[in-house]
Amino acid sequence: NRGLRTVPKPAARFSGGARIFSLGGNxxxxxxxxxxxxxxxxxxxxxxxxxxENIHPKAFEGLSNLEELYLGHNLLSSIAAGTFQPLPRLTVFYGNN
Structure with a gap:
């Protein structure tokens, strides 16, 4: 827990090469x-x-390598149809509240 309220942008020296991103507990x-x-x-x-509470329908576009997505224990009441369509390699999804 780092007290984050938004998804941080990567530092210049890391410029998008991250393979695992853990933002849990914020x-x-x-x-x-x-x-x-x-x-x-x-x-x-x-x-x-x-x-x-809200995930933009295009939030996961460009994440075609994503295999695991953990969304459990949030305040989501619905997710727009097609939100996960850009994730052809997704094999693990945890969305329990």
Whole structure:
């Protein structure tokens, strides 16, 4: 827990090469269409235990390598149809609240 309220942009020296991104246990409430633009190499994304209420339908575009997505324990009541369509390699999804 780093007290984050938004998805941070990567430092210049890391410029998007991250493969695992753990943002669990913060205070993130919204996932925008551009939050993961810099993280195209991700294979695992953990957003559990935040306060996410909204995920933009295009939030995961460009994450075609993503295999694991953890969204459990947030405040989501619905997710737009097609939100996960850009994730052809997704094999693990945890969305329990």
């Amino acid at each position: 205070f993130i409430t919204n996932i925008s269409a551009s939050d993961f633009t810099w993280y195209s190499h991700l294979i695992r994304l953990n957003l559990q235990y935040n306060q996410v």
